[in-house]
Amino acid sequence: MKFEVMTTDQIAARIADLLEEQLKQKPDSVLGMTTGSSPIKYGIFQEWIRREEAGELDFAGATFVNPDELIGIAPDHPESYYTFMQEHLFQHLRTKRGAAHIPDGSAADLEQECKRFDQVLRDLQFVDWQLMGLGLNGHIAFIEPADSIPVTTYVADIYEQNRPSGSVHFSTPEEVPSRTITIGLEAVMKSRSIVLVAAGANKADIVAEAFQGPVTTRVPASLLQLHPNVTVILDEGSAKRLAL
Template identity: 65%
Template structure:
C-alpha cells in the first residue's frame, strides 16, 4: 500500500495522472468509478473531462463500471448513482464509446440482479483501475461493517449515517433508500489497481483504523491492506493520525 499526502488542490491532478498512466498502459482498461462528494468537491471528474477535451486523454476503448447503486429508486431518479455519474462524468465525455455498467437497484428480482452483475464483472475480466472513497464508518463501495463480508455482489443494509439525510429530490426521510446493491469483497480484491481518496479531519480516525489498524470486517476498508496495488491519497487533515515514517 502506498500512502500519499497532498495539498487538497493537487489531488485532482495526481488522480488524473494515475488514470492517464493506466490508460496508456492499457487503452482497453475497465475503469471502476465512485460516487460521493470527493470527486466533485476536489474536481477529480472535472479534470478528466478537461484533459479529454484538450486531447490529453481518451476513453474510446475503455469501459466504465460502478460498484453500487441505491435500491428502490429508478435508474433515472435524480438521486440514483447512474444519474450522478451521467451528470458529473459520462454525459460530458466526448470519447465514451461503451455503455457504462451500473447495478440496477430497481430490479424486481434483486438476487438475480446480483448474479447478473457478478457475471458482468467476470465477463469484463474484473476491474483494471478502481477509484474509491472511504466511508466514515470504514465502508468501501457500499460494503458496510458487519460480522462478515460477502464475497459476491449482494444487498447491503445502509448504516443510518450513510443514508442521505436530506435531499431536494426525495420528499421525506422515510423515502430515502435503506439498501444498496454492491459488489462483494472478491471484486474489490480482484481489481488490479485501486486508488482511494480520503480527505478532511472527519476521516482521520477511520484512515488510521483502516490502514494502520487490524484487518477486520468491522472496518471493511482494512482489507485493502491485503491488496497488492493500492494507492491511498490523503490531505494533511485526513493523514493527521497516522505515522508515515
C-alpha cells in the same frame, strides 16, 4: 500499500495522472468509478473532463463500471448513482463509447440482479483501475461494517449516517433508500489497481484505523491492507494520525 500526502488542490491532478498512466498502458482498461462527495468536492471528475477536452485522456477503448446503486429508485431518478455519473461525468466525455455497467437498484428480483452483475464483472475479467472513497465508518463501495462480508455482489443495509439526506427529491424519510446493491470482496480483491482518496481532518481517525489498525470486516477498508496494489491519496488533515 502506497501513501501519498498532498494539498487538497493537488488531489484531482494526481489522480488524473494515475488514470492517464493506466490508459497509456492499457487503453481498453475497465475503469471502476465511485460516487459520493469526493469526486466533486476535489474536482476529480472535472479534471478528467478538462484533460479529455485537451486531448490528454482518451476513453474510447475504456469500459466504465460502478460498484453499487441505491435500491428502490429507478436509474433515471435524480438521486440514483446512474444519474450522478451521467450528470457529473459521462455526458461530458466525448471519447466514451458504450453504456456504463451499473447495478439496477429497481430490479424486481434483486438476487438475480446481483448474479447478473457478478457475471458482468467476470465477463470483463474484473476491474483494472478502481477509484474509491472512504466512508467515515470505514465503508468502501457500499460494503458497510459487518460481522462478515459476502464474496459476491449482494444487497446491503445502509448505515443511517450514510443514507442520502437533505434531498428535495424525497418527500418523506421513508422514501430515502435504506439498502444498496454493492460488490463483494471478490470484485474488490480482483481489482488490479485501486486508488483510494480520503481528505479532511474528519477522516483522520478512520484512515489510521483502516490502514494501520487490524484487518477486520468491522472496518471494510482495512481489508485493502491485503490487496497487492493500492495507492491511498490523502491530505495533511486525513493523514495526521498515520505513522508515515
